[in-house]
Amino acid sequence: MRVLKAASRLALCIAGSVALSMSSGLAQSRVPDVHYEPTPQPIVEELLKMAEVNRKDIIYDLGCGDGRFVITAAKKYGARGVGIDIDPERIKDSRRNARLAGVQDRVKFIEGDLFETDFREATVVALYLLPDLNLQLRPALLKDLKPGTRVVSHEFDMHDWMPDKMGKWGRNRYYYWVVPADASGKWTWTLSSAKGAEQFVLELTQKFQDIDGKIMTPVSTVAPLEAYLIGKEIGFVLRYRPEGKPVEMRFKGKVEGNTLNGFVEVDTGPYSGRHKWTARR
Known part of the structure; x- marks a missing residue:
């Protein structure tokens, strides 16, 4: 995995990107200094299987790159999906790929900061973030998502929130959690x-x-x-x-x-x- 010039937020997206995004204080319309690397399609497939995605699901991919995660979920399982990315070029790629796959009626892509995204309707959330960003996002996942929502992450875990399942493909690891209810x-x-x-x-x-x-x-x-x-x-x-x-x-x-x-x-x-x-x- 190659990383070029770092910005204040480094977002690696499951749809297949490693994105260096600018601080959330910057305007979303600014094109960030980005290097992204597609996530292997087999890992996307494995994560969708691990999350047991079905046509009733609403998938949110926080840092969607070329959109392949939500596009695959829509095409293979009939799910609906929302992809978020701060880079307008990635959003253009995602929308074009959705049209080519014939699922543009089941997915949408939004240019925006993943840390400012309202993802409360999600039943599955897909991540590919560095560990410190997972920790930044973790409180919102636990607070805002409904109990039972599934969270999947390529490569990086959630520190002391241990995964319910994990897998490996080549040198790549991936993880699965279910958001727990408050039972204390x-x-x-x-x-x-x-x-x-x-x-x-x-x-x-x-x-x-x-x-x-x-x-x-x-x-x-x-x-x-x-x-x-x-x-x-x-x-x-x-x-x-x-x-x-x-x-x-x-x-x-x-x-x-x-x-x-x-x-x-x-x-x-x-x-x-x-x-x-x-x-x-």
Whole structure:
């Protein structure tokens, strides 16, 4: 990868570019001092597969280069796409390529600064940014994107936000994340037994998609086991000993604001069976 003269922002775009963009304070119409290098098409294909793109998706490529990421997503999967690039020449290339591919009705390309882009409608965001720029963009991704939105990046990761998946093509690495819901805090629910309604309290701590904590049962406090958070989907296992007998409860649900809705499955003991489960924060 060759990089020529650096400017105050260096944007490497997944659609196939390594772009040195000027500071966001400059007018977008100014042509930046750019060197870009197309991302290999096989990596574009692999990232689209990894994100499980389909026709319901809205793809945002932040630094779109020649537009190949959103164009491929539209042509192969029927998705809609938006490409952002600060270089007007790249936007011209992208629009021409979309017409040649026959997908100009499903994609659009906007000349602009990726750091000032409103991408809240995206279901998939594509990146090819240097690590420090990933860190600059990361807070907006976590705050503005809906839980469950997929983020893919060619070559560079997100520091301590560990990827949910990663792959390799030749010497190139690529990464995949799912934006997690906010599941931290104290969740309370009740389950009915022969003794009546009994209360459980789950206190969760969270770092990105990693969750941990403790569960206060009617008889003891234990740690949740096999806990996971993927977008809005949450699950964990509770093992404890009511009445001196071991019980395993398997919880699965979705984070919906301040409510967890799902099911709990219990094989034995006073709560045996499959029950609806609602917890509130």
